Each structure stands twice: as structure tokens, then as C-alpha cells.
Amino acid sequence: MLKIKNLKAKRDGKSILNGVNLEIEKGEIHALMGPNGSGKSTLAAAIMGHPDVEVDEKSIVTIDGQNLFEMGVDDRAKNGLFLAFQYPVEIPGVSFVEFLRLSYNSIQKHRQGDKFRELSPFKFKQYVEEKMKMLHMDTSFLDRNLNEGFSGGEKKKAEILQMAILEPKYAILDETDSGLDVSALKIVAEGAKILSEEYKIGILVITHYKRILEYLKPSHVHVLINGVIKKSGDYSLAEELDREGYKDV
Amino acid sequence: MIEIKIGKSKITEKFVIKENEDIYIFGDSGGDIEIEVILSESGASVNLFGIIKGNDSQRYNIKTISNHLAPNTNSRVHIKGAFLANSFMDYNGMIMIAKKAQLSDAYLKNDNLLIGEGASVNSSPQLEIKADDVKASHGVTISSVDELQMHYLLSRGINVEDATNLLVNGFLKMPILKNA
Amino acid sequence: MSKKLSPQESKLKTQQTYKPGFSMPDSSKFDAGIGLNEDIIKQISKMKKEPKWMLNFRLKSYGIFLSKKMPDWGADLSGIDFESIHYYVKPSDQEERSWDDVPDSVRNTFDRLGVPQAEREYLSGVKAQYDSEVVYGSLIKEMEDKGVIFLGTDEALQKHPEYFEEYFGKVIPPADNKFAALNSAVWSGGSFVYVPKGVDVGKPLQAYFRINAAKMGQFERTLIIADEDSFCNYVEGCSAPVYTDHSLHSAVVEIIVKKNARFRYTTIQNWYQNVYNLVTKRAFAYQDATMEWVDGNLGSKVTMKYPSVYLMEEGARGEVLSLAFASNNQHQDTGAKMVHLAPNTSSNIISKSISKGNGRASYRGLVKVIKKAENVKSSIVCDALLLDSESRTDTYPYMKIDNKKVKIGHEASVSKVGAEQIFYLMSRGISESQATALIVNGFIEPIIKELPMEYALELNRLIELEMEGSVG
Numbered sequence: 001m002l003k004i005k006n007l008k009a010k011r012d013g014k015s016i017l018n019g020v021n022l023e024i025e026k027g028e029i030h031a032l033m034g035p036n037g038s039g040k041s042t043l044a045a046a047i048m049g050h051p052d053v054e055v056d057e058k059s060i061v062t063i064d065g066q067n068l069f070e071m072g073v074d075d076r077a078k079n080g081l082f083l084a085f086q087y088p089v090e091i092p093g094v095s096f097v098e099f100l101r102l103s104y105n106s107i108q109k110h111r112q113g114d115k116f117r118e119l120s121p122f123k124f125k126q127y128v129e130e131k132m133k134m135l136h137m138d139t140s141f142l143d144r145n146l147n148e149g150f151s152g153g154e155k156k157k158a159e160i161l162q163m164a165i166l167e168p169k170y171a172i173l174d175e176t177d178s179g180l181d182v183s184a185l186k187i188v189a190e191g192a193k194i195l196s197e198e199y200k201i202g203i204l205v206i207t208h209y210k211r212i213l214e215y216l217k218p219s220h221v222h223v224l225i226n227g228v229i230k231k232s233g234d235y236s237l238a239e240e241l242d243r244e245g246y247k248d249v
Numbered sequence: 250m251i252e253i254k255i256g257k258s259k260i261t262e263k264f265v266i267k268e269n270e271d272i273y274i275f276g277d278s279g280g281d282i283e284i285e286v287i288l289s290e291s292g293a294s295v296n297l298f299g300i301i302k303g304n305d306s307q308r309y310n311i312k313t314i315s316n317h318l319a320p321n322t323n324s325r326v327h328i329k330g331a332f333l334a335n336s337f338m339d340y341n342g343m344i345m346i347a348k349k350a351q352l353s354d355a356y357l358k359n360d361n362l363l364i365g366e367g368a369s370v371n372s373s374p375q376l377e378i379k380a381d382d383v384k385a386s387h388g389v390t391i392s393s394v395d396e397l398q399m400h401y402l403l404s405r406g407i408n409v410e411d412a413t414n415l416l417v418n419g420f421l422k423m424p425i426l427k428n429a
Numbered sequence: 430m431s432k433k434l435s436p437q438e439s440k441l442k443t444q445q446t447y448k449p450g451f452s453m454p455d456s457s458k459f460d461a462g463i464g465l466n467e468d469i470i471k472q473i474s475k476m477k478k479e480p481k482w483m484l485n486f487r488l489k490s491y492g493i494f495l496s497k498k499m500p501d502w503g504a505d506l507s508g509i510d511f512e513s514i515h516y517y518v519k520p521s522d523q524e525e526r527s528w529d530d531v532p533d534s535v536r537n538t539f540d541r542l543g544v545p546q547a548e549r550e551y552l553s554g555v556k557a558q559y560d561s562e563v564v565y566g567s568l569i570k571e572m573e574d575k576g577v578i579f580l581g582t583d584e585a586l587q588k589h590p591e592y593f594e595e596y597f598g599k600v601i602p603p604a605d606n607k608f609a610a611l612n613s614a615v616w617s618g619g620s621f622v623y624v625p626k627g628v629d630v631g632k633p634l635q636a637y638f639r640i641n642a643a644k645m646g647q648f649e650r651t652l653i654i655a656d657e658d659s660f661c662n663y664v665e666g667c668s669a670p671v672y673t674d675h676s677l678h679s680a681v682v683e684i685i686v687k688k689n690a691r692f693r694y695t696t697i698q699n700w701y702q703n704v705y706n707l708v709t710k711r712a713f714a715y716q717d718a719t720m721e722w723v724d725g726n727l728g729s730k731v732t733m734k735y736p737s738v739y740l741m742e743e744g745a746r747g748e749v750l751s752l753a754f755a756s757n758n759q760h761q762d763t764g765a766k767m768v769h770l771a772p773n774t775s776s777n778i779i780s781k782s783i784s785k786g787n788g789r790a791s792y793r794g795l796v797k798v799i800k801k802a803e804n805v806k807s808s809i810v811c812d813a814l815l816l817d818s819e820s821r822t823d824t825y826p827y828m829k830i831d832n833k834k835v836k837i838g839h840e841a842s843v844s845k846v847g848a849e850q851i852f853y854l855m856s857r858g859i860s861e862s863q864a865t866a867l868i869v870n871g872f873i874e875p876i877i878k879e880l881p882m883e884y885a886l887e888l889n890r891l892i893e894l895e896m897e898g899s900v901g
Binding site for chain 3: 048049050052072074076077083085088089091092093102103107110145146166
Binding site: 372382 | 800813815816817818820821822823824825826827828829830831832833834835836837838839840841842843844845
């Protein structure tokens with residue numbers, strides 16, 4: 001279970017999250033919606049450990065019992081957390097596939113301990129190509145540098161591909177649908193769904209729009225307003241919000 | 250706003266900037282000038298613009314120093330020069346960021362158009378950076394009139410001399426800085 | 430405890446390294462002692478059996494060295510004590526060091542880089558010779574078959590004096606600067622390369638020079654002539670650390686690239702932190718010729734080095750890719766110089782520097798276009814990365830443009846490693862020091878990709894090592 005307990009956080013001294021509580025089981029898909037400024041991205045940033053977010057010391061987020069706030073950012077990834085960034089940063093000169101291999105090996109080493117054997121670049125590339133096939137993605141961005149010169153759609157696809165390679169326990173998709181055209185959205189959303197079913201990944205989808213939820217069909221929908229979850233429901237809540245907006249929440 | 254005209258005798262100025270300041274330097278008869286802007290208080294910012302026209306055989310010696318001594322300070326220096334026959338400029342533009350001036354942002358640009366025969370320019374933009382959490386960059390371009398632009402004007406019936414003047418004046422108009 | 434070789438053992442070892450057919454140098458021991466004077470220079474020239482003109486050249490250069498002032502710009506050279514330097518010791522007489530005397534930091538780096546044991550001993554002066562026959566013998570034969578001349582400078586002067594009479598000291602005259610004058614007076618060792626007309630050397634001339642890295646004398650003199658239409662890629666130095674007692678290295682490299690030829694000279698320098706590394710490197714590029722310098726500076730206490738290309742005739746092109754890594758207590762004062770002496774020439778400079786700890790990386794460059802050189806294009810990009818709050822960087826470019834028909838562009842920027850980038854990489858399970866290493870390696874990638882693969886790999890690993898040290 002990914003358990004978020006009384007999460008309070010500030011950015012630039014301003015309180016953004018004011019006590020968020022949420023539980024996500026393995027394999028479940030939850031949606032987090034809410035108006036701009038409600039704190040959705042800050043929630044993702046706080047859980048992953050963004051340096052600009054100050055988390056209150058009483059807040060707790062655990063993955064299968066382990067408190068993430070007692071760990072560094074890389075250890076959170078090793079313990080099974082994945083964040084698909086809304087704006088994946090570009091890192092010039094760093095090859096996409098080499099970065100991914102390093103990430104994969106770092107996480108696998110933690111999971112397998114002594115049994116761990118690094119995948120060679122060749123075997124790793126094969127592994128990546130298999131996953132790309134699984135997600136119906138083509139291979140063009142493998143040979144490029146990390147997010148450098150990637151279009152919006154390519155960046156989002158690359159994030160989902162990373163999720164497929166790293167096989168986390170829980171994943172947060174931060175507005176993964178923003179800026180995508182219909183075909184890119186389909187690949188990204190269906191990809192997330194395949195991974196959720198195949199690897200029982202618990203997913204928290206942060207979004208404004210119903211579109212991506214039509215593919216992912218979350219079992220739980222939460223609405224974040226002014227830094228707290230004001231209402232939760234099932235998929236029909238998403239449809240209601242789509243029709244009527246947030247004012248009644 | 251401060252305006253300074255470069256004249257026959259050498260001008261040396263030091264400005265201590267505590268808040269914000271815009272400084273303009275103009276030259277159209279040659280001359281010698283050294284300006285230092287010292288950003289001494291946190292949050293201070295300065296724009297230093299220079300519009301330099303080198304008419305026939307005029308010579309310029311220009312030095313600007315952007316000196317960041319406090320954190321969170323900002324400097325933008327943009328010196329533009331257009332040089333006709335046998336004119337010359339020696340430009341030295343220094344950006345210094347002291348160790349305690351973290352989170353400062355400094356930018357310097359020197360754009361030069363060499364128009365006349367025998368026109369020449371020496372440009373040395375320099376950086377001395379002792380703080381790491383800063384943004385500092387500079388750029389220099391030196392070129393002659395753009396041939397395509399010239400061709401376009403000529404194709405509209407404008408003669409070479411008038412076209413050159415048009416292009417030079419356009420180049421020298423209020424400098425627009427790219428955001429570094 | 431160092432092991433001195435007896436004259437017989439020394440002679441035997443010398444015989445083993447030289448192939449049959451090479452002339453045998455004087456094998457008696459020779460150490461000129463410390464300090465320098467005309468007598469010592471005369472002895473050096475006599476020992477090497479040089480023609481009279483070379484002796485005169487040396488003596489004249491010595492006079493120039495004495496009369497020239499130290500440069501009043503650049504790095505701090507006040508630590509150089511000219512009186513206490515050994516100006517000449519025959520390589521085969523160099524004393525061998527004990528492995529125990531090699532500093533831990535050097536040994537650790539060898540471990541982490543996976544340098545083979547035999548090479549480690551060689552690079553740290555524990556072994557004076559390196560058995561090159563098996564590995565490099567065939568490479569040398571390949572070169573010979575193509576007509577490429579590839580010898581130590583001492584030997585080349587004996588066997589091919591005509592090239593020396595024509596070109597030696599012409600690209601870099603002794604009066605150029607104080608250290609060129611010093612080198613001109615006491616030079617010893619270095620390489621001579623002649624690439625015949627139309628020959629494409631094929632593989633980089635490299636392996637041969639990796640083994641010579643540790644033997645690099647203090648005052649190497651290199652002369653290279655690339656004849657018309659030839660193509661050659663020459664690589665020297667190594668990124669694994671080189672431990673030496675010599676605290677002053679003042680080399681001179683002169684290169685002539687004739688019509689339509691293309692020559693690339695790659696150096697990776699990682700001298701131990703006690704060395705003052707002051708090098709004058711210059712090439713003359715003639716009609717439609719291309720000269721490329723790839724210059725990597727990782728080690729030494731102070732390096733002052735500005736590879737330059739003089740673009741002598743139309744169509745000539747010069748390029749410098751410069752990489753400087755200034756770690757604790759290091760000052761890398763490096764850059765490039767392009768002098769456009771003819772119309773329709775172009776130059777390109779890319780400089781990437783990294784400063785770590787209290788290291789200081791300075792870029793110093795010159796682009797000069799003379800009056801008659803019209804239609805010149807030149808582009809300079811210098812980027813500096815600061816890794817710590819103590820680190821320092823400077824940029825001192827000079828553009829001296831005397832012709833209006835030019836397109837000159839220069840850009841420089843200074844930044845630190847982005848927190849967003851580190852966060853992104855760590856969110857993928859990568860540790861902070863690995864993340865910093867990745868980003869730093871990405872920063873220098875445009876230069877790394879021009880290096881032969883083993884160098885590139887080793888350099889990347891070296892950066893990773895440095896990053897581990899830097900993060901708590």
C-alpha cells in the first residue's frame with residue numbers, strides 16, 4: 001500500500017498542502033483532480049522529495065510500511081516509487097539509453113542484493129525494445145540525449161517507457177496528459193494501463209481532464225481543493241466534475 | 250535614468266547601485282570612457298546600454314565593469330556599435346561576481362557592425378566568477394551589413410548609401426536585449 | 430628504496446628497446462645536475478651528436494630565455510624555481526621508483542580505472558621500460574609501409590635533417606615567449622611525424638604514445654609535417670594519472686599542415702598535482718587545409734596552454750575543442766588562438782570547463798583577423814560549470830578584427846549543475862554523486878565524442894571518480 005498520512009507542505013514559505021490523506025493498494029488506479037493551484041503538482045513533488053518543497057515533519061508517506069520521508073530521493077525510487085514528471089527536464093549530452101541502464105541497474109541492485117548481475121548494454125537495449133513493443137512505441141528516441149529536443153509527446157512517452165523498464169510498485173502520473181494529441185494520449189494512457197495490470201502497479205493519476213481517465217478507468221477519484229482532499233468517489237465523480245466543474249465541491 | 254555622452258576627454262565613472270538604474274552611453278565623435286557599475290545591495294539591478302557610432306576615422310576606447318558584490322543582483326549590459334570608414338573601437342566588458350554574490354544574474358552583449366573600409370573592432374568580454382549559484386553569460390557578434398537585407402532594400406529602388414544608412418540606424422535603435 | 434641500474438644493465442636494457450637498424454645512442458650515464466648554463470647546453474648537444482646549427486640555435490635560444498621576462502598575465506608561476514631543476518637526464522638513466530613511494534591517490538585511481546599492472550608501474554615511474562614489441566610492433570610496421578615517418582625527435586634530427594633545417598623553429602620561434610625559448614635551448618625527446626602526400630594514416634597514431642606518456646620528458650619538442658592531401662589523427666598522453674618528480678613541463682609542438690591536408694592532434698593531460706605544465710602549441714594551415722586540436726587538461730598544478738592555428742592561405746580551417754577540469758588547488762588557464770592571415774578562412778573554438786572544490790578554470794583566447802583577410806567566419810563558444818561554492822572560473826576572450834567582411838560570434842556562459850536535473854536523475858534511483866557525474870559527462874559530451882573510445886571511456890570513469898569525492 002502507498003499510504004499518505006496528514007501530508008502538509010509549503011513552497012516558498014506558502015502552505016500548499018494542508019493535510020492530505022490517501023491510500024492506494026497494489027494494482028489500483030486512483031485519480032486526483034482539482035482546480036489550478038489546489039496543490040496537485042506539489043503533492044507529487046512532495047512525495048518524490050523535490051528540494052523546493054518543505055514537508056512538515058509530522059507528515060508520513062509509506063510504501064509497504066517504509067516511510068519515504070526518512071529516505072533520500074534515489075532511495076525512494078529504489079523502494080518502488082515512480083513519478084512521471086509533468087515537465088521532464090532536459091539533460092544535454094546524456095544518452096537516454098545509458099541513463100536508463102544506470103537507473104535500472106541501481107534499482108535492481110537494491111532489489112536483488114547479492115544475486116544481482118548487471119545487464120550488458122546490448123542485453124539492456126533488447127530489454128528496452130521488448131518493453132517498447134509492449135507499449136506500442138517506436139524506438140526513435142532511444143538514440144538521442146535525455147529529453148533533449150524531445151517534443152511534448154515524446155517526453156511523456158519516454159516517462160511511461162521508463163515506468164515500464166523500472167517496474168515500480170507505485171507510480172504518480174503528474175498531468176501526463178497535458179499537451180498531448182489524441183494518438184499520443186492513447187499510447188501513453190494505454191501504456192499506463194497495461195503496466196498497471198501486468199505488474200500490479202498502484203497508480204495515482206493527477207489530471208484536469210476526463211480524457212485520460214476514459215482509458216485508465218480509475219476505481220477511485222479524489223478532488224483536491226486548497227491542499228486537502230475535499231471529496232472522494234468512484235469514476236462517476238469524474239464524470240460529474242466534467243459536467244459541472246468544481247464549484248459544488 | 251542616466252545619460253552620458255562620450256566626448257574628447259576621458260570619462261571615468263563609478264556608479265554604486267542600491268536599487269535599480271538605467272544608464273545610457275552615446276558616442277558619435279569618438280572618445281574614451283570607463284564605467285563601473287557596482288551592485289552593492291541585495292536585489293539591486295542595472296541596465297547599461299551603449300549606442301556607438303564610429304564616423305569617418307573616429308576612435309573609441311570603451312570599458313565597462315559590472316561588479317556584483319551582493320546576492321540577488323542583476324546586470325544587463327548591451328553595447329552596440331556601427332563603424333564607418335577607418336573607425337575603430339576597443340571594447341573591454343568585464344563581469345565580476347564576488348563569492349558572496351550568490352543568485353546573481355549577469356549578462357553582457359556587444360554587437361558590432363563594420364560598414365566602412367578600414368573599420369575595425371577589438372572586443373574582449375570577460376568573466377571573473379567566484380560564486381557558483383549564479384547565471385552569467387556574454388556574447389559578441391562582429392559582422393558587416395547583412396547581404397540579404399541590403400539586396401532587399403536595393404530591389405526596392407533604394408541606393409546603396411541610403412540603404413546602408415537605413416540598416417545602420419535600424420541596428421543602432423534602442424537595443425533590445427534577449428533574455429539570457 | 431630505488432634500484433639503480435649498473436651501466437651494463439642500463440646498456441642492455443637500451444639495446445632491448447631499440448629495433449635493429451636504429452642508430453645506437455651513447456649509452457653512458459649522464460645527468461647534467463641542477464641549474465642551467467651554456468656549458469650544460471653544449472654538453473647536451475654533444476651527447477646527442479647534433480649538427481652545429483642546432484647547437485647555435487640552442488645557445489641563441491638560451492640567451493633569449495635569460496633576457497625575457499616572465500609573463501605578467503595568466504596563472505601564478507612564482508612557484509617555479511629555475512635553479513633547482515634537472516634540465517637533462519638521459520631517459521634510460523632515470524632512476525626507478527619503488528611502488529611504495531607512489532602516492533595513494535594515484536594508486537587508487539589506477540584501481541578504479543582498471544589500469545593494467547604493467548602500465549601502472551610504467552606510468553608511475555616504477556618501471557623505466559615498457560615492453561612494446563608484442564602489442565605495438567605490428568602497428569609500427571603498418572606505418573612504415575605507408576611511408577609515414579614516426580620517430581623520436583632526437584633520432585629524426587639524425588636521420589632526416591632536411592626537414593629540421595626547413596621547418597624547425599619556424600612555426601614557434603624561440604623569441605615567441607620565455608618558455609618556448611627555454612624549450613628551444615634544452616629540448617630533448619618528443620616526436621617527429623611526417624605524413625607523405627596523399628596518405629591516409631587510417632588508425633589514430635595513438636597506442637604508441639600512451640606508452641610514452643610517463644617517459645614524457647620535461648622539455649619535449651614535437652615537429653609534425655602533414656604533406657598535401659594527407660589525413661592523420663594523432664593522439665598523445667593519457668587520462669590515467671602520470672606521477673613524476675619533474676615539476677616543470679615546458680613542451681613545444683610545431684605542426685605544418687599543407688595544402689588540402691587534414692591533421693588532428695589530440696592530447697589528454699593528467700599530470701600529478703605538483704607539475705607546472707606550460708606548453709606552446711601552434712600549427713600553420715595552408716590552402717584548404719584543416720587543423721584540429723583536441724585538448725584535454727585534467728591534471729597538473731598549473732597549466733597554461735593555448736593551442737593555436739595560423740590560417741595562412743585561403744580555405745584554411747582551424748578548430749580547437751578544449752576541455753579543462755580544475756579540481757582542488759589546480760589552475761587550468763587554457764584556451765585557443767586563431768589568427769586569420771588570409772581571406773575565406775574559418776575557425777571554430779569550443780571550450781568546456783569544470784571547476785570543482787577551490788579549483789580555477791580560466792579560458793583565454795584570441796581571434797585575430799588582419800586587414801586583408803576578408804570573408805572570415807569564426808565561432809567561439811565557452812561554457813563553464815561550477816560544482817562548488819569555492820570554485821572559480823574566468824573567461825578572457827579577445828577579438829581583434831581589422832576587416833569588415835566577417836562573421837564573428839562569441840558566446841560564453843557560466844552555470845552550476847541544475848537542481849532540477851539532479852532531482853530528476855535521483856528520482857530514477859541514481860545516487861547524487863552518480864547523477865552529478867552523468868550531468869558533468871553530458872556537459873563535456875561534444876568533446877568526448879571526438880576522442881578515441883578508450884580515452885573517452887576512461888575519461889568518463891575519471892569524472893565519476895571525481896564526483897564521488899565531491900559529494901560528502
